[in-house]
Amino acid sequence: MEPHQHPVDPERVDHARSRGLSGEDAGRLVSLLSLLADPVRARILYALDEVEELCVGDLALALGATEDSVGYALRLLRTAGLVATRKAGRVVFYRLGPGFPAPLREHCLRQLVAMTRAEPDDD
Amino acid sequence: MEPHQHPVDPERVDHARSRGLSGEDAGRLVSLLSLLADPVRARILYALDEVEELCVGDLALALGATEDSVGYALRLLRTAGLVATRKAGRVVFYRLGPGFPAPLREHCLRQLVAMTRAEPDDD
């Protein structure tokens, strides 16, 4: 269904079009948020922000999840560059990588959690 | 596959378990991020943050999307309480609702966009 050609408020439409999110910006934003929008991945990143580095098995232990689950989550986070690895023998330690946005770590992550705590009507 | 019972770094595991994200907190956070992690929904919220209020047709016009697409997106945002409506005749105006977290609007939204702009290696 195509949008109508007779805007109700042409001024605001124009304003929204010029100052709004472009498709490319939205794409980049969404690809980052999609990675955060998963319980296992979000808890992994939050844990790594707390304790610097952890290996796969310990991470699974800390979250109470299976190693398969965190293994798959780390696979995606690693591909996106959000986490970095350090091999020590047969153990692989993970930490937040250089691709992890610093502002997110400093400002947003905890605020996001705090705001969801303050709104218990969510689900 | 079950996680091993012999933590490599028991101290950090314990620290991550106590200060990490609980399952409930992660669930609330994820349900919010999942709503933001969509191009149409993200652009709608961003546009409403810019121009106060817009009707469905004008929103579709501003985003260059179909009315069906934005209609479906608004359905989910409305159910979650992130947007509110105001009826004026046969036109329905949408604006950011009381369920929309204020810290997200003030601090995080633009920072999230800015940080994705600063990292062009994303996708």
Place this chain on the structure above:
DNA sequence: TTGACATCCGTGCGGTTACACGGTAAACAA
């Protein structure tokens, strides 16, 4: 070397999700 362990990789399945289509309700115009 042999065996146990920690992790990675490819594949298939089940559940979820975005979206288009058709029909419906309400409001305005003629």
Place this chain on the structure above:
DNA sequence: TTGTTTACCGTGTAACCGCACGGATGTCAA
């Protein structure tokens, strides 16, 4: 009233996603 417009709703479908499974790789101990 009739017709047009604006938006909502329910349903079906196609694509995506998380995850478990099996096998492979590399490492340490005996």
